[in-house]
Amino acid sequence: MLTPRDYDRNMTRPHVGEVRVTVLGTAQDGGFPQPGCQRACCMSHIAQTNPRMPVALGITGLDGSHHLVEASRMMYTQFQIWKQDLGHHPSIPKSISLTHAHLGHIDGLGLLGKEVMSTRDVKVHCSQSVSQHIEHTPAYAALIDQGAITLKIWQSNVAFRPTTECGFTIEPIPVPHRSEFTDCHALVIDSGGGRLLFLPDHDSWEETLNQLDIREWMAQLRVNVALLDGTFWNADELQNRDMQEIPHPTVEESLQRLGVKQSGDPDIRFFHLNHTNPLCDPQSEQSQILRDMGWSVANDGDSFTLESL
Ligand SMILES: [Zn+2]
Numbered sequence: 001m002l003t004p005r006d007y008d009r010n011m012t013r014p015h016v017g018e019v020r021v022t023v024l025g026t027a028q029d030g031g032f033p034q035p036g037c038q039r040a041c042c043m044s045h046i047a048q049t050n051p052r053m054p055v056a057l058g059i060t061g062l063d064g065s066h067h068l069v070e071a072s073r074m075m076y077t078q079f080q081i082w083k084q085d086l087g088h089h090p091s092i093p094k095s096i097s098l099t100h101a102h103l104g105h106i107d108g109l110g111l112l113g114k115e116v117m118s119t120r121d122v123k124v125h126c127s128q129s130v131s132q133h134i135e136h137t138p139a140y141a142a143l144i145d146q147g148a149i150t151l152k153i154w155q156s157n158v159a160f161r162p163t164t165e166c167g168f169t170i171e172p173i174p175v176p177h178r179s180e181f182t183d184c185h186a187l188v189i190d191s192g193g194g195r196l197l198f199l200p201d202h203d204s205w206e207e208t209l210n211q212l213d214i215r216e217w218m219a220q221l222r223v224n225v226a227l228l229d230g231t232f233w234n235a236d237e238l239q240n241r242d243m244q245e246i247p248h249p250t251v252e253e254s255l256q257r258l259g260v261k262q263s264g265d266p267d268i269r270f271f272h273l274n275h276t277n278p279l280c281d282p283q284s285e286q287s288q289i290l291r292d293m294g295w296s297v298a299n300d301g302d303s304f305t306l307e308s309l
């Protein structure tokens, strides 16, 4: 039987029984187009008409609460993208989960402080090393002193609930990624009825997979949707920079490992696209190759509903 509270919940929340994940950014840390770039990639029509925000997710919990994965300086625009998907403006997030401390993943944290949002007690979930990085960066440490954020340290491979009533869990999976500041994790968001993998950055498939192939690894993680590191299409994009300096498995390599989509495969979408990546343009030959193989590129504003049990 419905109590008045349940009735109210059913009447006011359109997505009862679902956890909704909205993609709030699909570019590498610098965004697309990127400041300072005067090459064709960022001068093109597509760069002007289809910009991409740095990677992030917005998650709407079962109780209607809002949660972020990554804290980007583009949070204002990301909230507009989120609003468009939800049909209403998201409230101040109750939690933020951070994969690592490279620029685009953490540079919006300061927006929670008294100069801007002036939040209270937003739970910032992260690894021990990311929490130490926050504590040792004066501008971020001030947020703790102000009470704007509370750090919550996760354990690798142990799922946690971002807030008590949100109705989903997040499991941090350690992945190798050049660890200048901190370690790095991929995240699996689990509603009980569906699982989504968020893997924006890692150095190489060999290290991440540890003897498995991609399908076996994903089967082990039991994911229905996978957002995968697609930073570079191939090494040609780097021009004068060395792949050793910024290692990521290329999309070409991932496609070689995956082959064409087979029945039962998860919905795999590539994201964290560098501004040089031809996948930024849906009309490119490379985008067509990806589609022909049955895979796709994630776009800002894509959303997934994960059923709850
Ligand atoms: Zn990144």
Ligand SMILES: [Zn+2]
Pocket: 033, 034, 037, 038, 039, 040, 041, 042, 043, 275, 276
């Ligand atoms: Zn560019």
Ligand SMILES: [Zn+2]
Pocket: 100, 102, 177, 201
């Ligand atoms: Zn990174």
